[in-house]
Structure formats: structure tokens, C-alpha cells
Amino acid sequence: MSNRVSKSDVILIGSGIMSATLGTILKELEPTWEITVFEKLGKPGEESSNEWNNAGTGHAALCELNYTSEKEDGSIDMSKAIKINEQFRVSMQFWSHLLKNDLIHNPQDFIMPLPHMSLVHGEDNVSFLNKRFKALSNNPLFKGMEFSDDPEKLKEWIPLVMQERETNEPIAATKIDSGTDVNFGALTRKLFNHLEDQDVDLNYNHHVQDIKRNSDGMWEVKVYDASSDRIEYHTAKFVFIGGGGASLHLLQQSGIPEGKQIGGFPVSGLFMVCNNPEIVEKHEAKVYGKAKVGAPPMSVPHLDTRFINNKKSLLFGPFAGFSPKFLKSGSIFDLINSVKPHNLLTMLAAGTKNIPLTKYLVQQVMLSKEQRMNELREFIPNAKSEDWDLIVAGQRVQVIKDTKDGKGTLQFGTEVVNAADGSIAALLGASPGASTAVNVMLEVISKCFPEQLDEWEPKIKEMIPSYGVSLMENPELLDEIDAQTTETLGLTRVAERG
Template sequence: MEGAKSASDSVDVLLVGGGIVSATLGAMIQRVHPEWSLTVFERLDEVALESSNGWNNAGTGHAALCELNYTPEAADGSVNISKAIAINGQFLTTKTFWGSLVTEGAMREPSTFINNTAHMAFVRGDANQKFLRERFRLMSEHPFFHDMEHSEDYGQIEQWSPLLIEGRPAGEKIAATYAPSGTDVDFGAVTRQLFEDFVARGGALELKHEVTDIERNADGSWNVTVKNLRDGATRVVRTKVLMLGAGGYTLKLLRKAGVPEVKGYGLFPVSGTFLSTENPAVTAKHQTKVYGKAAEGAPPMSMPHLDARIIDGQRTALFGPFAGLVPKFLKEGSVLDLFQSLRTDNVLPIATAGLENLGLTKVLAQDLLANQAKRIEALHDFAPTAVSDDWRLFTAGQRAQIIKPSSGTKGTLQFGTEVITSANGTIAGVLGASPGASTAVPIALDILRSSFKDEWERWENELRSVIPMLGTDVASDPHRALELEAEADTKLGLPKRG
């Protein structure tokens, strides 16, 4: 039976969700207002158990070095690299923040969360060779990608990643790019270390506590009802600012709060499974992250990739993703999540978005019907000698992609993240996924700009001491951005770029 509701208490800032976004926001706020009271509520019994967990994401430090969906190809064969430049700049910002925290002692030895791992793009066939050549030509001319290499030669590609070539029939049309400055990141370790520092600085972290209701007060503050899942007791916490980093449950909480900015929004849940191996004979031959091209008509989230990983100190290799259809918005969510999210204002946007994304439906159907033999067959495109007995299937994270209202009653499925902030800035939330954790620092900065408009100018100056990239226009001054990246890489123990 639910316990009695306790008397109200009050905090300056309340954060919901024990993932990397809340951890990053908490770290930033504590550095500009160390006297403020901050509380984080997480419904599970540990932090970083959902999308931030090392086993629930690809671990790629997303810098657009290998992800082909960030460089779309037009019908005339032209390639647009503008998004790749922006994504790379965002990750540079993230690295400068982490580097500063390592210097402070707020984060531990860098190899516990970030390691140099080359990023490769790998394609097959004449048309894809042509695409990759043009992509490389454009990217290698930009300072961010000056050390990228390109090859269509078996011998060179084998040097970069032996597993890609071993057992491959001679004469196949293949091509690859190689970016030696890529990284593998254990975002779960990042999140846990940030929260350890958060608590050490006086922040309150309440595990097994779930937010059940949100009401706005006349003065613009919020009353947040939270339930202790251990004993059923509930209490109301009053907060000036409410920040929601609750993954797939963020939209539900924004709706509870009556935020008009999410009218018409819906979510589409997609789960992912991966093949994994820790066989040293395999992992020794594959120490790169290799991304391929999504099938014709398939969404970018279905890009196949073979990743060298270090999770909790263990070297492994993962291949996937294989999509699954589970109606949950969180891995530890409810099978009723999708049904309970339906509203009169979002039913039509969700339905029309589904009709306009039949490619995703096809991918889901194929992956759901695939057995181990089919999955190994897909893996053979990347590793021709892969043996089924070496690879086990596991379920990775659950993603809730945004369905955003567009014209009339139509909805658009969005593959990315979006920050929703109320008009007065007192409540904000993060929706969506990918590149997600890699852009937690820019996402947090966007939230702070919107929620603390009156203080932002002072905050920006103070935060620059821990985020040196802040205020740098990476588009107009890429060389300065690279200088700051070099300083961060030294702090993070990453090799100097060539």
C-alpha cells in the first residue's frame, strides 16, 4: 500500500533521470552556483542503467568520422558534409569538458571511460565506392578531417582492420576510410563518475524514486510528487527549475506538467539487439569501429556497424543493430508505454508518420524474423570468417524516437535529439536519441541557455574555465577548435593528431 504523503520540501533545481544528461547538467550548475540545492531522482536502483549504460549504446564518440548518415548523398551524386562538421564540433566541446574534469580530479583516469579507437567507414559495390570517394574528397579538405585516409585496396584495408579482409573473395569492390583520431567511450562510466562528483559536492541523488505527478504553482515554481519505490511513501518537492533527462519517459512527464510545447508529439519505440564476442582471437583482429551504409530505404538508425569496445575494462566486439519491436519507452519500462502515450492530439501524427516510414517497418519485420544464421550472414559482410559459436545475442538499449507534428495532422519521425523548454524556461526536457550521449554537453548547454536566460552571459564566462570550447564558432574558426581539442586530448591521454 502506498505510504502517506510527507510534508513538502524545496530545492533550487530538480533533475529527473540518472543518465548522462542529468549528470552533465548537475556538474555544470554546481560549478556556477555551488550554493544551490540540487536533487536528482532516478526510478532504478543505480544510475546509468538505461541508454547511458555501456551495453545499451554503441560507445562511439560520435564525431562524424565514420557515420555515413551524417553525410547524405543527393540524387545527382553530390555529398553534403555540413552536418558532419557540426557533429564533430559538438564532440570537440564534449571532450574539452571531460578533459577539464580530469584535471580537476572530478573524473578518474581517462582510460576508465575513453580510449583511442580508429573509426572506419566501409562500403561495397561500385556506386558506394563512388560515394565514399566524394565524401572523402570533401571531408579531407576540412581541418576537422585532415587526417582521414581513404583506400580501395585490400592490403591497406587489411592493415586497418584484418577482420574485414580475412576470408573475403578476391576482386570484390570495396572501399574504406580510416580516421585514427576516433574514440570508444564507456558512457556508463562517464555517468557514474559525474554522479560521484555531484554527490561529493553536496548534490542529493535519490535512487528508487519515481516522479508520479507535476503541478505548476502560481509563482512559476513546480510541485513534483515523487514516490519512494522501496516503501511506497510519497512526498512533494517544490523546485524553481525542473529538468527532465528521463529518456523515453520525458514526454510523459512534460505532458503531466501541462507543457503546451509538446502538443501533438508522440514517440516510436525501437529496441536493439547486437551480437557480441569476447574471444581474444577475434578481438585482437578488430580494434576499430567500422560503420557501413544503411540499406536502400532504411532509416539511419539501422546502419550496420562492427565495433571494437572496452566496457567495464573488458575488450569486446559488437555487431548490429538488429531492430526489435517492443512497446516500451525504456528498457525497464512497461509494455503499456506506447498505448498509454496516445492522446487525441498525437494519434494522427503517429499514424501518418508510420505510413511515411515503411522502410523502418520493413527493417523491423526482417530483423524480427531473423534467426542466428541470418544474423551471422549479415555479419559476414563485415567479417567473412565469423563463426556463430563465437557470437552471442544480447538486448541493448530501448530508444523512443520522436514523432513531431508537422503540417496539419501529419507527423514526422525524427532521428535525433530535441530539447523542449517551456516559454518561461522553468521546465525543460530532452527527447529522442542519437547521437545522444556524445552530445550530452552541447545538449546541457542548450538547456541552460533556455532555462537561465537572465544569468547565461555570466554563466557562459564562468563555464568557459571548464569548457574551453564554449563561445568558439567552430564553423568560422576550425583551427582554434583543433587547438582546444589538442589540449583536451592531452588531458584525456589521447594521441596527438597527425
């Protein structure tokens, strides 16, 4: 049985944080637009945006060492850290706007203040961290960062990490109290509840099977409704593909030339979660270490306090792994089905280039629980196996494309791919992803709705006061916005909330 449904202005595919953010922004800009959402699963935020499918959320480059690198002359390249920090501040401004206008409520459900720390061992790493600290702490975006290589001070900062630790090699950490923990699953659900109140047509258990361009320029989306066991056809002027790992397949089906010569490399993840409340209470910070040689950037080890369902949790990971699925709920044929004549050489080149990475991922899959516990003990020396359980996190699909660095280059980060006429766009990639969602969706809007930008700009600036401005270069505006978002989001300092 099939049924043709009337057209929409916008179709959003996937109900994660990206679609939720884009839908919310567009409804603010154009309240009369008809927006339709299709989600394969039964409720929003169940794949990459789910709180148990990612960890370390709240990326602001405060502690992630892979966002800074040491140049040949010994100086620190801060460009990526600055970019990500400013983008996260854009997200915070937008969330503040929603709260101030009663569009969402109870910020403590999705964001909590939490110190962010970097922790390293060994003389070379301590030297690098000190250089990084000196570079970042002179930047207004990273104001308040502290550095210490004194084990006694570190015992004050991270007692669980320093407990029973032998300090027979140099050790150092940086700490900044203005960090946060963000539950993007909870935020995604809040945003979709808001969109439902705005008469957005939300369709769960609807699997998008195909996308094609009609002769009238409209996009036709073929959808299987699992609830009624029927095929539906929906049309829209603009389609956003925000289906996580599944976005690549749908982009390919659209047939746009911009989607050619692009492939995907799936990476799965595992985390250890502490089941002992006494241990959970001894740690309150996100503590990031350095990635092992050969590990992808998303595999930087970190020990994180998380607030999930208003309950404090403690997670360690991630342990990378390999699965051919593009979604946690995907098919084992996802990777094979993504290989097309137009990207075959790109994928083969990537396979040749990334043999060490593939070997690393296979080794990670083969780790026993005790081997994983030994990696955890680099952070918590006296960690006991019975206090920790293993959970499977979400799937990430890293972009593979031809770049100036060569054919089949593996990309790390998020990437927007859109048609030249702006009628369709897809989001590919992974971390820092959710934390920069608002900035990424503004990029989608600028690329896909250039004719409306002048008209929309005043409203965008109302939602995001720093829109079009570098906060780093305007420290007074930075201080003003920081004070406003801290108050609206309830981000009193950890010391103040005891």
C-alpha cells in the same frame, strides 16, 4: 503514507548522462544551488546510458555515413557531420576541464583512442565514399583521414574483416586515427559520484509519477519511494526531464503547450558480442557500413571495438526491433499510454507514413541467429556462430511531430522541448545523444536561464574554450584545443600505445 519535502532550486529526473551533465555544469555555474535527482532504478546510468545498452559510442561523424549525403549535383552535404563533430569536441573540452580540476579522475575508465573507419562495397558506394573523403579531408575538423580501395592496404587496416574475403567487387574504406571509444555508463557514474561529493541529493528507487505547476509558479513533482513504500511531493523552480524514453510521458503530464502534438516511436536493439578473445584481439577499430534500404539511421551496421570495464570487447549490430516499451525496464503499455487527444492525428499520420519502417522492424525481430550471423559475415566473412552471443540493447524513442515536411514526421536525433518561461525542459530522441550531451545541455541552459547567461559566460568559456566559436573557422584554436584535450584525456594515438 505521504511526506512533503522542502523545495529545491533544480530537480533532475533520470540519472543518465544528460542529467549527470546538466547537474555538473549547473554546479560549476552555481555551487550554492540545491539540486535533487530522482531515478527509478537502483543506480545511475542503467538505461540508455549503460555501456551494454548502446554501441558505437564516441559519435564524431568521422565514420557514420548517414551524417553525410550526396546532393543532386553530386557534391557532398557535410553540414550535419560538421555540426556533430564540433559538438563532440565540446564534450571533450568539458571532460578535460573536469579532469584538470580533479573533479573526476582516470580518463581511461571512460574514453580510449580508437580508429574510426567507413567500409563500403560496390562501384557506386566506393564512388560516394571517395567523394565524401575528398570533401571531409579538406576540412580541418577531419584532418588525418585516409582513403583506400586497395585490398592489400585494407588487410593492414582491418585484418579480421579482410580475412578470407573474396574481392570480386570494388571495396573501399576511410580511416582516421583520432577517433575514440567512449563508455558513457562509466562516465555517468563518475559524474554522479562527483555530484554526490557536491552535496547533490541523489534519490534512487524513486519513480516520478506526476508533474504539475503550482499557483506560486513552482513545479511539484509527485514521487513514489519504492524503498519506503511512500509517496513524496517535491517542488523546484526548474525541472529537467532526462528520463530517456520515459521523458515523453512526463512532458505530457506537465501540461505545457510545447509538449502537445508530439509523439514517440519506440525502437529496440540487439547486438552480437564476441566471446572469443582471440578474435577480439584481431580487430581494433570502429567500422561503419551503410544502412539497408528502409532501415532507420540508428540501424547503420557497425563492427566496434569497445572498452568496457577496462576490458576490450567486440560488438556487431545493431539489429533493430520493435517493442511498445519506452524504456528497457518500461511497460508494454507505454506506447498506447502516450497517445493523447492532442497528438492522436500526429500519431495516426506517422503510422501511415512509416508502414515500410514498421515492416522492416518486424522483419528484424523475426531474424534467427543464423540470419543475423549472415549479416555479420558481410563484415567478418569467416565468422562462426559459436563465437558470438546475442545481447539486448536499450530502448530508443524517436520523436514524432508535425513539421514543414508534413504531419506526423518521424525525427531522428535529439530534441530539447522547453516551456516558454524556461521553468521546465525535457530531452527527447536518440542518437547521437550521449556524444553531444554537453552541447545539448548548454542549449537547455541558454533556453531556460537566459537572464543568467551573461553572468555565466566567463565560467562557461573557462570550461569550454570554444564556446560560441566555430572551430572549423578557427583552425589555430582547433589545433590548440585538440592538443590540450588529447593530452588531458590520455588520447595518445593507437600506434603510440602499441
